[in-house]
Amino acid sequence: MTVALEVRDLKYRYPDGTEALRGVTFSLEGSERVGLIGPNGAGKSTLLLHLNGLLPEESGKGEAAVFVDGMAAVGKHLPEVRRRVGLLFQDANDQLFCPTVFEDVAFGPMQLGLSEQAMRERVKEALEKVGMAGYEGRLPHHLSSGEKRRVCLAGVLACEPSILVLDEPTSSLDPKGRRELKELLRGIALPQLIATHDLELVVELCERVLVLDKGTIVAAGATVDVLNDEALMMRHGLERPHILRHMHPH
Ligand code: ADP
Ligand code: MG
Numbered sequence: 001m002t003v004a005l006e007v008r009d010l011k012y013r014y015p016d017g018t019e020a021l022r023g024v025t026f027s028l029e030g031s032e033r034v035g036l037i038g039p040n041g042a043g044k045s046t047l048l049l050h051l052n053g054l055l056p057e058e059s060g061k062g063e064a065a066v067f068v069d070g071m072a073a074v075g076k077h078l079p080e081v082r083r084r085v086g087l088l089f090q091d092a093n094d095q096l097f098c099p100t101v102f103e104d105v106a107f108g109p110m111q112l113g114l115s116e117q118a119m120r121e122r123v124k125e126a127l128e129k130v131g132m133a134g135y136e137g138r139l140p141h142h143l144s145s146g147e148k149r150r151v152c153l154a155g156v157l158a159c160e161p162s163i164l165v166l167d168e169p170t171s172s173l174d175p176k177g178r179r180e181l182k183e184l185l186r187g188i189a190l191p192q193l194i195a196t197h198d199l200e201l202v203v204e205l206c207e208r209v210l211v212l213d214k215g216t217i218v219a220a221g222a223t224v225d226v227l228n229d230e231a232l233m234m235r236h237g238l239e240r241p242h243i244l245r246h247m248h249p250h
Contacts, residue, residue, distance in 0.1 A: 003070070004028050004163050004191040005051065005085075010065040012046055012055060020046040022215035028163065028191045035202035035223060036195040038212035039237030044195040045090060047212065048165050051193070052087040053078045069162060083112065086161030086190075090168045092148035096140035101132065101151050104140050108159040126158035127151075130184060146177030153184065164192040170201055199227060199241035211236055 005028040012021040020043045028034055036044050049055045050066055053073045064072035066081075073081040089095045098104040105126055109119045127133045130150040135143070140151060149169060156164065169185070170178045182201055185192060196202060202209055202223055209226045211219040213236045219226055227233065230240045 002030060004030070004068070005193070006067040006070075007047075007051070008063075008065050008067070010047070010050060012050065014046075020215055021050070024212070024215070024217055026210055026217060026220065028193060031189050031191050032208060033185070033192040033194065033206045035206035035209040036193055036212060037197070037199070037202060037209060037238060042212040042236075043215040044212055045167055046215075048087060048167050048193070048195055051163075051165050052085045053081050054087075083108075083159050084162040086156035086159060086164045088149075088152055088156055088164070088166040088169055090171065090195075092145065092152050093141070095152045095155065096148060098140065100136065101127075101138045101140055101143075102136035104151060105155045105158050108155050112159065122158045122160070123154075126154035129157055130154045131180070144177070145172045146174070146180060149173065149177070149181060150184070157188075162190065164188065164190050166192065166194045166196075168196050168198075169194060170196065170198045199238075200243050203227065203241060203243050211238070213237070 007024055007026055010021050010024040013019050024047060036047070038044055046055065064074050066073040068081045068084050071077045071081060096104050098107060102123060105123045106119060109122045114122070127135065130153050132147065132150050132154060135151070140148060143151065170181055173181060178198070182205060186205060194201070194206060206223050208221065209223045210217050211226060211232070218236060219232055224244065227241060227244055233240050
C-alpha cells in the first residue's frame with residue numbers, strides 16, 4: 001500500500017498559548033477511509049488545517065511533521081500539497097465566497113494555470129460528480145445546506161486532489177442530505193480522513209478510526225473494535241453508537 005499521508009509527532013500551539021496538538025502521529029494508506037472522532041476541542045479541526053498547510057508548523061524544531069505522497073508540507077512544496085489535499089471546511093459558508101456556483105467551483109482550478117477550456121471541463125465534471133449540474137448560475141448562499149456542501153466538494157474535486165480531508169461533513173444536514181453525502185463519499189475512490197461526531201457515518205464508511213482527545217491520539221484501530229469499547233468511548237466524551245448493537249467485533 002502506498003502511504004498517501006503521513007503525520008509525525010505534529011505539535012501545535014495557537015498564538016494565545018492554547019496547546020491544541022501535543023504530538024500526533026498517524027498515516028493514511030491506499031484508498032482507505034478513516035474516521036477522526038473525539039469531543040469538542042479535541043483538536044480535530046486544528047489537525048485538518050495542518051494537513052493542507054493552512055497553519056504553520058510548530059516553530060523551533062525545524063523538522064517537517066506532515067508528508068503528502070512523501071512530500072513535506074513546507075516551503076516550496078506547499079502549493080502542490082494544497083492541491084493534493086482537498087479540504088472541506090466545517091462550515092460551507094467559509095468555503096463559498098463567489099457570486100455564482102460556477103465561479104466558486106472554478107476558483108481552485110483557476111489557480112492551477114489550466115487553459116480556459118480545461119478549467120471549464122473540470123468544473124462541469126465536478127458538478128456532475130456531486131449531482132449539481134445545472135446549478136452553475138445559482139447564488140451559493142441561496143442553496144440548502146446539503147447543496148452548499150456538495151458545491152464545496154465539487155470545488156475540491158475540481159482540483160483533482162489525491163486525498164480528501166473532511167471536517168464534520170454531515171453537520172447541519174437533514175437525514176436526506178446526510179444520506180446523499182455519505183453515498184457521494186462512498187463513491188469517491190480517494191483516501192479520506194473524516195472528522196465527525198456522526199458515528200453512524202463512521203460505522204458505515206470508515207474501516208478504521210482515530211480517537212483524538214486533548215491533542216493526542218488516544219486510540220486507533222478497526223472501527224467496530226474501537227467504537228464497541230464502551231469504557232474508552234465514555235472516557236473521551238463519546239458513546240457506543242446504537243447501530244453497533246447488531247454488529248460484533250471480529
Ligand atoms: P475540535 O475541532 O476537535 O472541536 P479544535 O481544533 O477546533 O477542536 O480546537 C482545539 C483546541 O484549540 C481547543 O482548545 C480550542 O479552543 C483551541 N482553538 C481552536 N481555534 C483556536 C484559535 N484560533 N485560537 C486559539 N485557540 C484555538
Ligand atoms: Mg472542529
